[in-house]
Amino acid sequence: MIIDHPLLGPRDAAEFVYLGDARLINRPDWASLDADQEFYEYLYLRDNPEGQHKELWYHEQGDRSWLVVTRNTFTHEIINVELAREVAQNSGR
């Protein structure tokens, strides 16, 4: 599988480590009134879609950046690759 890194171009998936659901970027506010429920959902609940899924991948044997990879879990087609840093900043984090 080839991941088209936004800065470095196509790189072999062997250079990356897979973490999981990209929603991990959106860590809940510890001071929220519903923090207990929000952290329960953040830590334990995951969707398991057949189709498009946003995932966190770490370029460990490369530039050490975190990427948000949009991948089709059925076909393994990679639809989009973004720097997690930019995804987080664009969402106001």
Next chain:
Amino acid sequence: MAEFKIEPFPFLWGKERYFGDNYLEIISDQSIVSMAITRGDEEKFSTQFTNIFGNPPPKPGKFVNSIDNDYKFLWMSPDQIFALFKRENLYPETKIQKLMGDSGFYTDQTDNWCQIKLTGPHLIQVFERICPLDLNRQKFPVGNCARTIMEHLSTIIVHDSEEGFLVLSPSSSSESFLEAIEQSFINTGDY
């Protein structure tokens, strides 16, 4: 009581070997200093870098030389550059820090890496057996550098001349790294 003086000893020191027209040589006289850019000081760092070394910092996937060719700078990540230059003493980071000031953090990485210089006509065939990166001259021309793997070992590969490559790998596995390259020469030619 005897006084002992401890000095670092370069990994793979003194090893060299010909494989036909290809030549493999260990580089032992080159310091490596990590330049980590302070968050928020990117512009200050870039301006200072350009003023001191005569060229702007390297772009992703590239390296640049200083205008006097005394330094080579490898892009490692969005906020890290490796500086390579001739070894003068045991504290190369102080030289860079004096030049660059407080716009970054500078650490000596020399002992963490082995450095191997390879020249010759058959290097692409040797590397394509053990490295997932496309090193074809159109895709990876002179001026490119990349952090990747060879076999399972972390590698930095620098296409620093038309004649060959400089490759770096962690010193702790340097013997295995050298063996992987030598074995790939043997597998791809009658050496």
